[in-house]
Amino acid sequence: MKLTEDDIYRTSTQYQHWTFTAAQLAAQRLQTNIQASERVRAAVARQRAPRSLKAENASASETERGESGANTPVLAVDREVNCLTVGEEKKLVDTFCKRALDLGDFLKLPIEVTATGVQYMRRFYLLNSPMTYDPQTISRSVIFIASKAEGHHLSVERYASSLPKTTPADILAPEYLITQALRFNYEVRHPFRGLKGGHLELMALAQGKPALLPTATQSAQELQTAMLALPRKPDGPATSMTVAELEKRITDAYGLASHILKTAALLTDAYFLYTPSHIWLSAHLLADEPLTLFYLSTKLPLSSPMHDKLLSTLRACSTLLSSHPISSHPLQTTASAEQQKKEKEEIGALLKKLRQCRDPDKIDLVKLNQAQKRDVTVRVEENGGEGLEESKAKRRKVARERAEREADEFWGPSLKRKDEEGSGGNLEKNGG
Amino acid sequence: MSKAASRVPGGGAAKDEAICPVCKSSRYLNPNMRFLVNPECYHKMCESCVDRIFSHGPAPCPIAGCKRTLRKAKFRTQTFEDLKVEREVDIRRRVARVLNKTEADFETLRDYNDYLETVEEITWNLILKIDVEATEKRLRLYEEAQKAERNITARPYQPDPSLPSEKAQVVLKKGASQRKAVATSAANTPDSRANPQDGEVEKGFNFHGLKKYVPPAPEKPLDPFDGWAIEPQFYVVQDDYDVEWLTQTKNDPVATAGGYDMRDFYSRALCDAFSGFGVFVEDEIEARAKGLSGDANTGTRSAATAALGGKDVNMDDVF
Numbered sequence: 082m083k084l085t086e087d088d089i090y091r092t093s094t095q096y097q098h099w100t101f102t103a104a105q106l107a108a109q110r111l112q113t114n115i116q117a118s119e120r121v122r123a124a125v126a127r128q129r130a131p132r133s134l135k136a137e138n139a140s141a142s143e144t145e146r147g148e149s150g151a152n153t154p155v156l157a158v159d160r161e162v163n164c165l166t167v168g169e170e171k172k173l174v175d176t177f178c179k180r181a182l183d184l185g186d187f188l189k190l191p192i193e194v195t196a197t198g199v200q201y202m203r204r205f206y207l208l209n210s211p212m213t214y215d216p217q218t219i220s221r222s223v224i225f226i227a228s229k230a231e232g233h234h235l236s237v238e239r240y241a242s243s244l245p246k247t248t249p250a251d252i253l254a255p256e257y258l259i260t261q262a263l264r265f266n267y268e269v270r271h272p273f274r275g276l277k278g279g280h281l282e283l284m285a286l287a288q289g290k291p292a293l294l295p296t297a298t299q300s301a302q303e304l305q306t307a308m309l310a311l312p313r314k315p316d317g318p319a320t321s322m323t324v325a326e327l328e329k330r331i332t333d334a335y336g337l338a339s340h341i342l343k344t345a346a347l348l349t350d351a352y353f354l355y356t357p358s359h360i361w362l363s364a365h366l367l368a369d370e371p372l373t374l375f376y377l378s379t380k381l382p383l384s385s386p387m388h389d390k391l392l393s394t395l396r397a398c399s400t401l402l403s404s405h406p407i408s409s410h411p412l413q414t415t416a417s418a419e420q421q422k423k424e425k426e427e428i429g430a431l432l433k434k435l436r437q438c439r440d441p442d443k444i445d446l447v448k449l450n451q452a453q454k455r456d457v458t459v460r461v462e463e464n465g466g467e468g469l470e471e472s473k474a475k476r477r478k479v480a481r482e483r484a485e486r487e488a489d490e491f492w493g494p495s496l497k498r499k500d501e502e503g504s505g506g507n508l509e510k511n512g513g
Numbered sequence: 514m515s516k517a518a519s520r521v522p523g524g525g526a527a528k529d530e531a532i533c534p535v536c537k538s539s540r541y542l543n544p545n546m547r548f549l550v551n552p553e554c555y556h557k558m559c560e561s562c563v564d565r566i567f568s569h570g571p572a573p574c575p576i577a578g579c580k581r582t583l584r585k586a587k588f589r590t591q592t593f594e595d596l597k598v599e600r601e602v603d604i605r606r607r608v609a610r611v612l613n614k615t616e617a618d619f620e621t622l623r624d625y626n627d628y629l630e631t632v633e634e635i636t637w638n639l640i641l642k643i644d645v646e647a648t649e650k651r652l653r654l655y656e657e658a659q660k661a662e663r664n665i666t667a668r669p670y671q672p673d674p675s676l677p678s679e680k681a682q683v684v685l686k687k688g689a690s691q692r693k694a695v696a697t698s699a700a701n702t703p704d705s706r707a708n709p710q711d712g713e714v715e716k717g718f719n720f721h722g723l724k725k726y727v728p729p730a731p732e733k734p735l736d737p738f739d740g741w742a743i744e745p746q747f748y749v750v751q752d753d754y755d756v757e758w759l760t761q762t763k764n765d766p767v768a769t770a771g772g773y774d775m776r777d778f779y780s781r782a783l784c785d786a787f788s789g790f791g792v793f794v795e796d797e798i799e800a801r802a803k804g805l806s807g808d809a810n811t812g813t814r815s816a817a818t819a820a821l822g823g824k825d826v827n828m829d830d831v832f
Binding site for chain 2: 084087270280293361
């Protein structure tokens with residue numbers, strides 16, 4: 082009964098619930114989008130029904146009087162809600178993931194916390210649409226949950242006060258919603274520590290004192306010599322470096338890979354599509370290809386069938402990572418001003434569109450969260466949604482009171498408090 | 514005269530109890546007086562007498578006619594009022610320590626009952642001082658045999674000190690006539706087993722139908738993981754790595770004082786580096802989606818789905 086490191090990974094919730102093939106991921110997003118759009122349309126129609134009725138009456142009376150201004154409300158009723166497409170949703174989520182990342186930087190949170198938060202966000206929007214829940218609110222709440230999950234505790238008051246126009250209630254309102262969407266899987270397996278492990282092994286290889294696998298064919302000395310002669314670029318000429326130069330090269334590669342992991346890996350679907358081991362190796366492959374390939378060859382012989390498969394997976398993953406505009410290279414992080422402006426406009430338009438197609442039932446999460454609590458009397462308003470909440474609350478209250486009364490009949494009333502005890506005791510004595 | 518008569522042992526129970534037979538002090542003079550008894554001879558005397566006589570080592574019993582050597586350490590308060598009962602209980606306790614079989618140790622109930630009969634016979638022999646010498650010897654032999662068989666380090670069987678034994682005879686220098694009397698009594702009393710067998714000579718007793726002792730299997734070393742072990746395929750953890758960014762933590766007393774071991778970090782980092790190295794999502798997740806893999810997890814999930822009426826749990830409607 083032996084467990085390999087792969088078996089350990091297979092037991093994780095990340096593998097069990099949050100790993101998909103590209104096709105599954107696309108299907109899931111499409112389904113979420115369709116469901117959310119239907120919901121938004123239904124909710125908007127429900128909301129407009131009484132209003133349109135009124136408008137019709139009004140227009141009817143107006144037509145009797147004259148023809149002026151009758152067209153506007155009728156148009157509003159007829160206009161179909163223009164919902165976001167899957168691509169637009171994804172774009173929005175990516176934008177807000179980036180903003181969450183910036184938020185983490187701004188609050189000086191450790192990268193694990195921000196990274197976990199960003200992954201929570203991506204997981205959340207796999208099952209929910211930005212049309213239903215506002216990504217801005219969710220992104221703030223998600224970072225707060227991640228800070229708790231990663232053991233970097235912040236008080237909700239302090240956290241809320243460091244954000245503009247935010248109260249603790251805003252942060253806490255969608256918490257349960259997010260947790261449920263995450264299926265209560267708080268663990269996110271990041272590639273950061275794995276990268277450190279790989280770095281340690283590479284350094285040991287460079288220093289000529291690695292612990293070799295039992296299947297290794299070359300000695301530590303041979304490996305070191307081969308490593309010193311590694312070309313700088315793929316298919317480049319062989320070099321002869323000193324150990325110090327090689328160590329510097331490994332450290333540089335580590336820095337670059339780490340940067341990719343902290344940006345591109347978080348902002349793409351890499352976590353859904355690949356294992357953390359593949360992610361850090363791909364990032365390392367982007368950072369220093371000959372070095373990574375050499376490292377892989379010490380782990381897997383070139384002849385093994387797994388080698389080719391692994392390499393193609395890593396190449397695919399590194400293509401995904403480098404496809405993200407912000408992070409293919411730390412020097413190129415700032416795209417051209419024109420591109421940035423275009424991007425900004427695009428997102429502005431998307432946000433505007435989002436505002437048109439929000440699910441009206443789910444706009445005020447704080448109120449919804451309060452309505453969920455005990456003894457909250459939501460004021461009855463004209464529209465149907467909140468009246469429903471109100472009746473629910475009333476029903477609950479009645480049920481609870483009945484249960485208490487029944488319990489009192491059976492068990493007797495609850496004990497009197499101390500200050501009431503004196504008189505009560507006397508009365509009882511008299512009665513007996 | 515009446516005073517003298519009251520001091521005669523057995524003259525009056527209440528008075529007898531209140532006066533120490535050695536120093537003749539009464540409870541009237543010393544209300545805190547306690548009487549002690551030594552299992553060698555079961556003669557009662559007061560605590561102060563014990564202190565006075567036996568503080569400087571073993572001494573002969575001060576009661577007239579009893580010449581047994583007593584030690585202070587063995588004195589104790591009696592449990593039973595009747596000293597005969599006290600002695601019987603002591604003997605039974607000693608015998609039961611040696612002959613401690615249960616019904617489960619015998620093949621048939623009949624054998625067990627025979628065994629109990631033998632035990633009772635031996636006990637009564639000792640209580641009634643019949644054939645003491647031989648019985649003690651047999652008990653000792655039997656205990657040694659048991660000990661050898663079970664390889665235990667228990668307290669050895671102590672013969673009844675209130676009965677004359679070889680050692681006691683040496684100390685007390687008993688007369689030859691007395692010794693002879695003991696020998697004849699031993700010869701006269703009919704033995705429960707007229708013809709002791711060979712095994713009995715060696716082991717003291719040989720009970721019929723006693724199951725062979727099977728020593729319990731030696732306890733296995735504790736395995737907290739129930740046979741599971743983590744055996745990495747792709748890495749070997751070294752004891753130390755010489756990397757610059759680790760040196761600070763390595764030498765940081767804040768980390769080391771708390772018991773933090775760098776090797777934990779090494780193994781965790783390397784395990785993280787390669788967990789999922791051989792997991793190819795395209796293949797495995799595809800297979801899982803098709804339900805081809807006999808994965809237990811998939812099974813439970815589909816069962817849960819079935820229980821909920823063929824739909825996945827609706828996670829999104831909290832409000």
